[in-house]
Amino acid sequence: MxxxxxxxxxxxxxxxxxxxxxxxxxxxxxxxxxxxxxxxxxxxxxxxxxxxxxxxxxxxxxxxxxxxxxxxxxxxxxxxxxxxxxxxxxxxxxxxxxxxxxxxxxxxxxxxxxxxxxxxxxxxxxxxxxxxxxxxxxxxxxxxxxxxxxxxxxxxxxxxxxxxxxxxxxxxxEERDNREPLALIASAEDLPLPFKPSVAVLPFTNMSVDPKQDYFSDGIAEDLITELSRSQNLFVIARNSSFAFKGRSVNITEVGRKLGVRYVVEGSVRKAAARVRITAQLIESATGNHVWAERYDRDLEDLFAVQDDVTERIAWALVGKVGTAEIVRTRQTQTSLSAYDAFLRGVDAMHRFTEKDTVAGVEFLKLALGREPNSSRTHAWLADAYATLSVFRDDEDMKELAMQSALRAIELGDASGLAEAIVAALHGWKGEFEAAETHWQRALATGPTNPNVLVWVGYICLWGGQLTKAREIGERLRRLSPLEHRDVHELLAFAYYLLGEYEASLDSFRRWDNNNYDRGFANLAACLGQLGRIDEAIRAWGKCLERKPGFTLGDYKRGSPYRRQEDLEHWLDGLRKAGIAD
Structure with a gap:
């Protein structure tokens, strides 16, 4: 042989x-x-x-x-x-x-x-x-x-x-996650179902003649997500992952697999003059069977009643009387259509997450408050907008405005937890971590599944040296929003780095939609420095300098919110290993 x-x-x-x-x-x-x-x-x-x-x-x-x-x-x-x-x-x-x-x-x-x-x-x-x-x-x-x-x-x-x-x-x-959204969805892993009833609300289709009315149909869907999330008996996918399917012909079974949910809500909105038509249907993702469906043709003044009815019917179908009562008890009432329209425009601008859009968001939210001054959720979103703008501009005056709006939201009974989270973050920025923890604990108790709350609380824990808690919140966010690539992976990249898990940190850096954040590029350079990838680290630092010319390690130190000197030194150590001098 x-x-x-x-x-x-x-x-x-x-x-x-x-x-x-x-x-x-x-x-x-x-x-x-x-x-x-x-x-x-x-x-x-x-x-x-x-x-x-x-x-x-x-x-x-x-x-x-x-x-x-x-x-x-x-x-x-x-x-x-x-x-x-x-x-x-x-x-x-x-x-x-x-x-x-x-x-x-x-x-x-x-x-x-x-x-x-x-x-x-x-x-x-x-x-x-x-x-x-x-x-x-x-x-x-x-x-x-x-x-x-x-x-x-x-x-x-x-x-x-x-x-x-x-x-x-x-x-x-390095270019992996600059892919088309459809490719990101297709490549996402299928997720197991959680133990409680689970649902994703897809963006409602804008059936109006004017495509600029997208903000309105998006807002209707986002409000439904917010209201359903008030039930502790429901697992509700966060807005940023549900909206990854916006404008696409979707397969409900695929949505269920990629988001790891048993049920999907889809619908449409047609707004014309003083009339509004809303359709909504609750579908079992594995079979495509319709659990509930309804169409509403109403005067625009009846919009809030329609929203309440849709929320309660879906909640009743999924979690029964107790879960529905929980949502009704914590619902935030809305009275002014013009204020609601301005609020939706403000939130829509905030989601684009640029300095220009955040400024626009502030103006729309202030307009909404001019028409409905005692809206706790509008004050909470305005606080978020001011806090975000303070990051874009490194502006202490914006932080003060954020504190005023957040405290007013709390005074008015904000039930989302967002205002408490903003107050916690503002204390954290000042190094007042004991006060910060008091407020972030309240925020988590009120909004344990609110992604906006979790993002702020995750960062406060990161800054305060509670690194394992920060990673845990990041992982919770990843499950609530598996297709989101901005807040989730920014938090995880930073937490993994400070825990010394550099490969995992780099994985999240690559997935993160950085949106031209200068300090983000500096942190990426530090991670690459720890891994010995010096050429890539220098390129990342170069991107930081493109966004903020003349930025130095001294500037990095001055802008650091970390409670523990060792965490700041950890980042600086990575930058020095990359060959970046003081």
Whole structure:
């Protein structure tokens, strides 16, 4: 018997995510697209990185490379080219590959290869998200420190027909989370259902003639989220993740899987002159069955009564009489339509989270208070707007205005917990952490599932040195808002860093939608400095200087809110390791 020929190689397995769906929708077009990608992108890249195509079957590819670094670089560059190639195509026709890479010994058999190394590569490819790359431990050991990418540990996996556990790593480039929202949703992991009844309220469709009325339909949905969240018996997904589906044709089952909820609410709003039509339906996500549906054609003056009815009917269907009574008891009454309209415009501006939009939000909220001066929730949102603006501008006067508005909201009986959280943050900024804790404890007691409350409280705990608590709140936020990439991952990036978990911190930094926050880039530079990725750290510091020219470590110290000197020194240590001098 002839002894089989063996050699050490890196093996890449790839296939097209959703290939059967693409073929079912347009067989000829899909085949044409696949062939074009092969000819224009994949085959030239194989040649560039000295690879050899050793197997194809339908949409799948098996490629060997002489080194793990070549295989990984091929995968990253090919995925980037495919993403660019897809840009001009409709979303339902875009083709995304999953890729898995393993390294080890293979058996040669004429034109192809065999062995456990090949089998593991194929299994790793199944772990990958569409457009992503996953590598095994053997590849990780060979490429670590040689490539400019983050390798995120996905833990050990049991794989079919593979003896023992296989450790997998996701390859994450700096541009990873600048992807299209649809790709972010598709790549998000499916989540288990919580133990209590769970629901996501999708943004209501604006059926009005004027597209500028989006703020109104969005506000109706957001108010429903707020009201349902008042029940301790319900698990309600936060606004920022529900609204990731805005403007998209959604599959209710997919929404349920990606957000980890049993029920989904969707609806529409048509506002014309003095009339409003609102439709709402409660759907079981796994089956698509309608639990409840209603349409309301009313005078605009009846809007608040319609909102109350929709909330109570949904709550009754999910948690019965007790949960509904809980919502009714804590409901914040609204009396003025013009004040409500201004309030919705203010909140809509706040969600865009820029200095300009925050200023606009302040003006709309002040307008709302001019028409309804005793609205506790409007005072609470105005306090949030002033506090946010104080961060954009480093303005102490804004902090004083925030305190005045927050205290007024508390005096008027704010039931959301937001005003207490703002007061806590303002005390924290002053270094008054005992007073801050008194207020954040009240905020959590009042609004334990309010994302706005959790964000502020998470930061107060971070500043105050309660790092494990800050991480715990960040993880709670991530479950309430699994598709949100701003507040959640900013908090987690900072908390993981101060806990010394630099790889996890970098993972959250990469996921964070930074929105040009100068100190955020400085903190990213510190994290990269701790990991020894000096070139990337210098680039991150350069982005900080682009936003704030002349920024120094002295400025960093002066703007630090940390209670413990050791936490401030921890950040400065990372910056110094990156070569950034005082």
């Amino acid at each position: 002839t002894r089989p020929e063996r050699k050490l190689v890196a093996v890449l397995a790839a296939d097209v995510a959703g290939y059967s769906r693409l073929m079912g929708a347009d067989e000829a077009g899909t085949l044409f697209h696949l062939k074009a990608l092969r000819a224009e992108v994949i085959d030239p890249k194989i040649a560039q990185f000295r690879g050899r195509l050793v197997g194809t079957a339908g949409d799948s590819l098996l490629i060997e490379f002489p080194s793990a670094v070549d295989a990984l670089q091929f995968a990253v560059e090919t995925q980037e080219r495919i993403t660019a190639h897809n840009t001009d195509l409709p979303e339902d026709r875009r083709m995304a590959f999953r890729m898995g890479i393993n390294a080890g010994e293979v058996i040669l058999d004429e034109t192809t290869i065999y062995g456990d190394c090949v089998n593991v590569a194929a299994r790793l490819e199944k772990v990958s998200e569409p457009g992503g790359v996953v590598i095994g431990r053997s590849v990780y050991d060979q490429v670590k420190g040689k490539i400019p990418y983050t390798l995120v540990d996905l833990g050990e996996h049991t794989m079919k027909n593979i003896a023992g556990l296989v450790r997998a790593y996701r390859v994450q480039t």
